[in-house]
Amino acid sequence: MEIIRILLRSKRFVLGFGILAAVLAFALLGPRFLTDVAPFQRVGGLYDAPSRDTPLGTDNFGRDVFTQLMFGTRTSLHIGLVAGFVATLIGVTIGTLAGYVSGMVEEALMGFTNVLITIPPIVVLILLSVAVDARTATTMGVIIGVTAWPWTARAVRAQTSSLRTREHVDIARISGVGSLEMMLVEILPYMFSYIFMAFILQLTGAILAEATLSMLGLGPFQTVSLGTMLHWSLMWESVRIGAWWAFVPATVFLSITTFSLILMNAGMDEIFNPTLRHTR
Amino acid sequence: MVRLFRNRPYLLYLTRKAFWYLVAFVAAVALNFFLPRLIPGNPVSVIVGQMSAGAVESATLERLYATFMRDFGLDRPLPVQFWTYLTGVLQGDLGTSFMLYPAKVWDVIRQALPWTVALQVPAILVGWILGNVLGALAAYKGGAFDRVAFTGSLMLSSIPYFCLAIIFMYLFAVHWPLFPASGGYSSGYFPEWSWGFFLDALHHYALPFLTLVLVAIGGQAIGMREMAIYELNTDYVNYARKLGVRDRRVVRYVFRNAMLPQITGLAISFGTLIGGALVTEAVFSYPGLGSLLFTAIRQVDYPMIQGITLIITLTVLLANFLVDIAYGFIDPRIRAGQAGGR
Amino acid sequence: MPNVVEVEGLEAYYRTPAGDDLKAVDGVSLAVREGEVLGIAGESGCGKTTLAQVLGLTVRKPLYIRSGKVLLEGRNALALDRETMRREVRGKTISAVPQGAMNSLNPTLRVRNLVIDVLRDHHPRIRRREAVERARERLDLLGLPPRVLDAYPHQLSGGMKQRVIMVVSTLLDPVLLIVDEPTSALDVTSQKVAIKLLVDLLARRIIRSIVFITHELPLLRHVADRIAIMYAGRVVEVGAMEDVVFRPRHPYAAGLVGSVLVPEPGMKERTVTGIPGRPPDMRRPPVGCRFAPRCPRRFDRCDRDPPPFVVDGRKAWCWLHRDAPHGGRP
Numbered sequence: 001m002e003i004i005r006i007l008l009r010s011k012r013f014v015l016g017f018g019i020l021a022a023v024l025a026f027a028l029l030g031p032r033f034l035t036d037v038a039p040f041q042r043v044g045g046l047y048d049a050p051s052r053d054t055p056l057g058t059d060n061f062g063r064d065v066f067t068q069l070m071f072g073t074r075t076s077l078h079i080g081l082v083a084g085f086v087a088t089l090i091g092v093t094i095g096t097l098a099g100y101v102s103g104m105v106e107e108a109l110m111g112f113t114n115v116l117i118t119i120p121p122i123v124v125l126i127l128l129s130v131a132v133d134a135r136t137a138t139t140m141g142v143i144i145g146v147t148a149w150p151w152t153a154r155a156v157r158a159q160t161s162s163l164r165t166r167e168h169v170d171i172a173r174i175s176g177v178g179s180l181e182m183m184l185v186e187i188l189p190y191m192f193s194y195i196f197m198a199f200i201l202q203l204t205g206a207i208l209a210e211a212t213l214s215m216l217g218l219g220p221f222q223t224v225s226l227g228t229m230l231h232w233s234l235m236w237e238s239v240r241i242g243a244w245w246a247f248v249p250a251t252v253f254l255s256i257t258t259f260s261l262i263l264m265n266a267g268m269d270e271i272f273n274p275t276l277r278h279t280r
Numbered sequence: 281m282v283r284l285f286r287n288r289p290y291l292l293y294l295t296r297k298a299f300w301y302l303v304a305f306v307a308a309v310a311l312n313f314f315l316p317r318l319i320p321g322n323p324v325s326v327i328v329g330q331m332s333a334g335a336v337e338s339a340t341l342e343r344l345y346a347t348f349m350r351d352f353g354l355d356r357p358l359p360v361q362f363w364t365y366l367t368g369v370l371q372g373d374l375g376t377s378f379m380l381y382p383a384k385v386w387d388v389i390r391q392a393l394p395w396t397v398a399l400q401v402p403a404i405l406v407g408w409i410l411g412n413v414l415g416a417l418a419a420y421k422g423g424a425f426d427r428v429a430f431t432g433s434l435m436l437s438s439i440p441y442f443c444l445a446i447i448f449m450y451l452f453a454v455h456w457p458l459f460p461a462s463g464g465y466s467s468g469y470f471p472e473w474s475w476g477f478f479l480d481a482l483h484h485y486a487l488p489f490l491t492l493v494l495v496a497i498g499g500q501a502i503g504m505r506e507m508a509i510y511e512l513n514t515d516y517v518n519y520a521r522k523l524g525v526r527d528r529r530v531v532r533y534v535f536r537n538a539m540l541p542q543i544t545g546l547a548i549s550f551g552t553l554i555g556g557a558l559v560t561e562a563v564f565s566y567p568g569l570g571s572l573l574f575t576a577i578r579q580v581d582y583p584m585i586q587g588i589t590l591i592i593t594l595t596v597l598l599a600n601f602l603v604d605i606a607y608g609f610i611d612p613r614i615r616a617g618q619a620g621g622r
Numbered sequence: 623m624p625n626v627v628e629v630e631g632l633e634a635y636y637r638t639p640a641g642d643d644l645k646a647v648d649g650v651s652l653a654v655r656e657g658e659v660l661g662i663a664g665e666s667g668c669g670k671t672t673l674a675q676v677l678g679l680t681v682r683k684p685l686y687i688r689s690g691k692v693l694l695e696g697r698n699a700l701a702l703d704r705e706t707m708r709r710e711v712r713g714k715t716i717s718a719v720p721q722g723a724m725n726s727l728n729p730t731l732r733v734r735n736l737v738i739d740v741l742r743d744h745h746p747r748i749r750r751r752e753a754v755e756r757a758r759e760r761l762d763l764l765g766l767p768p769r770v771l772d773a774y775p776h777q778l779s780g781g782m783k784q785r786v787i788m789v790v791s792t793l794l795d796p797v798l799l800i801v802d803e804p805t806s807a808l809d810v811t812s813q814k815v816a817i818k819l820l821v822d823l824l825a826r827r828i829i830r831s832i833v834f835i836t837h838e839l840p841l842l843r844h845v846a847d848r849i850a851i852m853y854a855g856r857v858v859e860v861g862a863m864e865d866v867v868f869r870p871r872h873p874y875a876a877g878l879v880g881s882v883l884v885p886e887p888g889m890k891e892r893t894v895t896g897i898p899g900r901p902p903d904m905r906r907p908p909v910g911c912r913f914a915p916r917c918p919r920r921f922d923r924c925d926r927d928p929p930p931f932v933v934d935g936r937k938a939w940c941w942l943h944r945d946a947p948h949g950g951r952p
Contacts, residue, residue, distance in 0.1 A: 111303075117548075118304040119311070120596045122555030123589040127315035130577070130585060208440050208556070215442055215559045217577040230446070234563060239450050240461055247450070251443040259438035266434060515725040520736075522680055522720065523791065524712030526743045533728050540730070612730050616774050 003193075006271055013267025019260035023253065027077055030070035037064050039071040039224050046236075047243040057245035059229070060236035068224050069249045075137050075225040076207055076257070082141025083148065083206030088199045090145070091152025096187060098153065099160025100179070110157065116150045125209060129218040137220045144209045145202075152198045159194055163187050193272045197265055204261040211254055226250045293614050297604045301597055308593040312586055313365050340381075347376050348583075374587035379579040385587035388572065393591065395464055396568035400557055401599075403489050407496025408546050414497060415504025416535050419512060430505060436498030441556030445491045445563040452487060459487045462565035488564045492557055496549065503545050507538035540611055547603035551596045558592075624695065626798045626831050627677050627716065628653040632690035634672055634681070645904050646672040646685070648855035654798060659824070659832040661846030661863070663839045663878065667901055669855040671721065671802055674835045678718050678800040679711060714744055717796035717829075721803045723784045727775035733786055734771040737793065744794055760789055764822060781812030788819055792828050799823070802835040817845060839878050843867055851875040854902050854912040859938040871938035874913045911941065 007013050026034075037043055044058040051057070056065035098109040124147045132139060164187070188195075207226075213219060214227025215234065229250040233239070238246035356364070368374070374385035411433075418429040453461035465471065465481045511517065511534040520530050561570025569588055576584040608614045634647040647669045654660050654677060662670045675681055676692060679699055692699045694711065702711065720726050728736065734754055741753040758768045770778060770786055778786060784804065792799060801820065805813040823829050834845060842849055842863065849866040851859045851874065859872040870876040877897040899916035902908055908915060914924040919942060929941045 111300075114300065115304045115307050118301070118551065118597060118600060119308050119593055120551040120554050122558070123308070123593050124311060124315070125555070126573075126577075126585065126589055127311060130582070131315050131317075204438075211440055211442070212555045212559050215562065216574055230442070234446075239446055239563075240454060242450070242454050244450060247446050251446055255439045255443050258440065259435055262434050262438045266430075515720060515722050516728040518680075519718075519720050519726040519787070520728070520739075522678065522712060522718045523740050524708045524714065524743060525739050526708070529739055529743065533731065537728070537730055612732075613774055613776060616777065 007268070010267035010270050012263050012270065016260040016263030016265075016267060019256055020264065023073060023257050023260065024077070027070055027073035031067075031074070035064070035067040035070065037067050039063065039067050041067075047238060047241060047246060049243075050245050056249050057243070059246050060232055060238065065229075065245055065249060068229055069226075069253060072224045072226045072229050072250060073253055073257070075220065075223050076210055076227065076254070078137050079141040079144065079210045079220070079225065080203045080207040082138055083144035083209070084199050084203035086142055086145025087148040087202045087206070088152055088195065089149075091149035091198065091202075092156050092188075092195055094149070095153040095156025096160050099157040100164060100187065106157075110154075113150045113153045113157075117154070121147045121209070122212065125213055126216070126218065129213055135218070135220050137223055137225070140210060140213070140220050141206070144206045144213075148202055148205055148209070152202060155198055156191065156195070159191050160187055163190055193268065197268050197272070200261050200265045200268075204258050204265075207254070207258060207261075226254050230254075290608050290615050293608050294605065297601065297608075301601050304597055305594070308597070309366060309369060309590070310362075312590045312593070313362055316582065316586060344378065344381060347382075348378075369590065374590065375583035377584045378581040379576065379584065380581075385583050388584065389569070389587055389591055392567060392569050392572045393595075395566060396558075396561065396570065397595070399485065399488055399561065399566065399568060400492065400554070403492035403557075404496055404546070404549060404553065407493040408500050408542075408549070410493070411497040411500025412504045412539065412542055415501035415506075416508050416538065418501065419505045419508030419538075420531060420534075426505070429501065433498040433501040433505075436494055437502060438498075439495060441491060441495050441553070442559040442563050444495060445488065445560045448487050448491050449563060460484050464567040484564075484566075488560055488566050491560055492553075495556070496553065499549065499553075500542070500545065504538060504542055507541055508534060511535075511538045540607075543603060543607050543610065547600040547607075550599045550603075554592060554596060624656050625653040625693070626656050626695060627679075627699070628691075628693040628696075629673075629676060630691040630693070632673075632676060632692070633688045634669075634676060634690075635686060635688055636672075637684045637686065642905075645855055645907075647676065648907075649690075650852075650855075650857050652677075652850055652857060652860065654831055654833055656797065656830050658847040659834060659845050661834045661836065661839075661842035661849040662852060663836055663842060663849060664852035665901060666837060667904075668852040670835050670837075670852050673852065674718075674800050674802050674833060677833055678716055679707065680718065709744060713740060713791070714794045714796055716798045716800065717791045717794070719784075719788055719791050719799065719801040719804050722807065723787050723804070724780060724807060726787055727783060729775055731774070732771070733773055733775075733778075733790070736790060737771065740790060740793060757789070757793060760793060763826070764789060764819060781808055781815060784808060784812065784816050785819055788816070788823070792823055795828055797829070798831045798833065799829045800833045800835070803837070804834075805836075805841065817841075821845065839867070851878060854907060855904060856912065856939065857937075858913065858940070861937065871942075872913075872940045873917050873919050873942070875938070877918075911939075 040063060042062040043054060043064045044062045046058075046060055046062060048054060048058040048062070054064050054066065056069065059065055059068060094109055094113065098106045098113070125143065128143045128147070129135065129140070132143060135143075210219070210225060211227035211230065214225055215231050217231060219225055219228040219231060227250075230247060233243075233246040233250070236246075238244075372386050374389070377383045377385050377388055380388055414429055414433065418426040418433075449461055453459050460466065460483060464484050465477060466484075469477045469480050471477065517530055517534060520533065558568075558570035558573055560566075561568045562574035565571055569592065573585065573588050575581075576588065630651045632647050632650045632652075633645070636644040636646055650669075650673060652673070662673060664670045672685060675685060676687065679692070679694065681687060687700070694702070694715070699711075727733070734757075737757040738750050738753045741748050741756065742750070754771060757771060761768045761770065764785075766782075766785055766789060770782065775783060788804075799820075804816055804820075808816060820832060820834075824832065832845070834842060836842060839849075839851075846863045849861065849863050850857050851866065851870075851872065853874050859866060859870065859875045861871075866875055867879055870879055874897070897916055902912055902915065908925070909928075910926050911917070911920075911924040911929045914920045917924065921941070923941050927941075929939045931937060931939055
């Protein structure tokens with residue numbers, strides 16, 4: 001629990017975590033306590049202004065924006081978590097492997113990774129999304145995850161290479177510890193804070209990727225996400241009509257969610273990356 | 281070969297880079313070719329089937345079917361299909377559009393590409409320069425200036441492009457109608473080289489440009505600040521101070537060295553920011569690739585989507601390559617190579 | 623002989639990011655005389671590098687001086703303004719060869735340009751060509767190839783980098799050169815060459831004095847005139863090289879002299895295995911003698927009271943020598 005005490009010392013981390021916790025609570029508990037309509041239920045007409053029953057008005061289909069916002073945030077976080085998990089898993093596996101085994105395997109893995117980094121992720125995302133027809137939130141998360149891992153792989157490899165030459169790894173190697181055990185026991189535990197930060201970045205990127213894809217019309221089917229909310233509000237000209245309640249909530253939620261994650265990351269960076277400490 | 285590169289480290293660097301970009305190019309083309317074929321069943325039937333849900337005459341459908349069977353070459357083995365596709369791409373043949381049938385995909389893209397390039401490249405460059413200046417100042421000044429600049433940059437960079445675009449459009453085009461809300465030029469004008477058109481286009485340009493620049497500033501400032509703080513604490517800075525080198529000069533060392541990774545960062549931002557930037561175009565209905573992509577996806581115009589993704593990839597690869605060439609000139613270590621007074 | 627730099631009752635602290643103060647140097651008085659090589663030895667973390675920073679007048683955050691005097695050629699050095707300090711003192715009166723020579727040269731600057739910057743920032747009227755010419759002559763004099771001027775740091779070997787730094791640091795003929803662990807990153811051959819270069823600089827009277835910081839006491843036998851041994855932020859023994867090395871008074875100095883240095887792979891510094899135990903936690907140092915918990919000759923009093931300061935031609939802070947002639951408190 002030492003780690004929590006250290007994290008709490010960073011104001012940025014605490015602020016970011018607080019915002020994220022509030023968003024999470026809204027998305028997870030909101031549907032139980034704050035609304036009694038279903039997300040796709042029609043409660044009014046096209047872009048009804050906010051009222052007592054519909055605190056954030058209605059969208060283009062006459063659905064309650066407040067309810068949509070709760071479910072949408074939940075879907076966006078769901079997609080982000082799946083994608084973040086997939087990307088971190090692949091990235092850490094490939095990065096650790098490439099950093100630990102040197103020579104041809106490393107060259108091949110990193111060559112592959114670097115080629116993938118050069119190709120803009122949005123391109124692969126679009127092509128994959130078009131190819132996969134029935135997109136649930138989970139499949140979208142997987143699609144985003146499998147395109148986003150190269151950055152994590154690259155960062156993890158650099159860390160692993162520097163860890164490999166440390167003393168405790170040498171001692172373990174001399175004592176005859178096997179390669180797999182070595183990676184799991186002697187290398188990965190030293191990178192937990194680092195991997196966690198990479199995960200947070202992936203989560204942020206994934207939430208944005210979901211919104212981007214959904215805005216383009218490649219969002220999850222039969223569910224509402226922050227991105228699809230924006231997609232419909234854009235298709236139905238809410239901005240030009242001036243129906244701010246149709247686009248402001250999703251915009252604000254997307255922004256504060258990513259902001260909270262980036263703040264947490266910056267806070268952790270301050271703590272775990274001592275060269276960034278401002279000592280001048 | 282070895283002799284060719286001896287004492288020409290820059291040439292070696294360039295050749296190595298060119299090789300990797302070639303690999304990336306082939307990989308990108310392969311992705312563009314294979315991913316659509318993940319669609320279960322005969323993709324042409326699926327696509328045309330999806331289209332037939334709309335109100336299209338059956339004669340048109342048959343013609344479409346024949347055109348796409350030819351374009352895709354589905355009756356032939358996969359390697360032959362790939363070869364057909366590759367040779368087609370190299371000759372600038374990206375197939376036939378579906379929503380704009382019988383227009384060729386390349387012809388449509390060619391109209392939209394200049395708008396995208398004219399919007400994105402200056403926005404990224406200006407954002408990059410301003411971001412670096414801001415980040416460098418934050419790192420050097422420290423204290424309150426740093427805290428405000430850093431938190432502001434974090435905030436800016438965490439707002440997705442298109443969110444800022446929507447907010448700007450609402451505020452400055454709808455609520456206070458200072459700028460036009462959509463398009464690249466007014467309906468009374470036609471793209472031509474005239475003052476009237478230029479000023480009108482500039483008026484339409486302002487909001488999308490401002491959006492892209494602001495978000496880019498945030499991201500770049502964070503990167504530069506991090507690099508500059510790192511450099512300010514390096515051994516060579518301490519040593520130069522111990523030797524009594526002037527502060528001004530030490531600061532110059534630091535920023536020069538912190539800039540170098542930022543140049544690579546510029547190349548990266550082309551690739552990572554393009555997604556959000558395309559959606560920003562769609563938000564403003566700017567007549568570039570983003571809006572075209574938006575429409576193509578809605579109309580399930582597969583050849584068009586594929587063509588756009590390919591062009592985006594190629595443009596990004598080209599931009600990256602240009603940045604790498606410039607980097608080789610700027611980083612003295614690359615030109616000097618390893619040979620020297622050991 | 624006059625003193626180049628002198629500290630009196632120095633207390634220096636590091637302020638941690640959390641806002642705590644860590645004591646690094648605790649009540650040290652020490653003078654560097656003109657014309658001498660003063661060795662400072664001790665385990666890592668004993669405060670020797672901090673003391674070197676104070677002697678080199680390069681104190682910067684998070685390190686700060688809480689109390690004590692720092693005199694430069696008899697004048698209060700803490701009162702000097704920044705610009706005078708930079709122009710008149712740094713590189714000119716006191717110069718340094720920093721720890722970690724591998725990264726001490728700017729990776730994107732040719733040695734030639736560093737030389738030009740250093741010379742012109744002290745003699746604004748010197749021409750670039752003259753500056754390079756002066757550096758070339760100096761390299762020649764000291765037997766180094768002048769072509770290193772055209773090199774970027776990554777083109778130089780580790781040993782060559784170290785020698786180039788020594789030459790650049792002494793371009794302005796400083797009175798005092800402070801060298802911090804100059805050999806710890808080098809192989810044995812390069813170590814010898816580096817030490818030889820230092821001796822050469824003294825012999826040619828390019829520099830007058832050296833403060834030589836190291837954790838390897840035996841190294842000082844070949845270069846030092848006097849040696850100060852540090853432990854847990856304090857100087858525990860000071861004296862002529864022969865006395866400290868061959869007839870140490872303080873049990874810690876004796877342990878340091880007698881200890882065997884065992885290389886361990888991957889460790890930055892080697893452990894002193896002759897003395898069991900570890901240095902105390904500086905946040906809660908022992909009340910009595912700081913070395914007492916590890917001392918083989920400890921007795922009750924050592925735990926209770928700080929040891930006196932004994933003068934019998936030498937100084938050693940230890941209760942064992944309480945009854946020596948001329949003994950007294952500091």
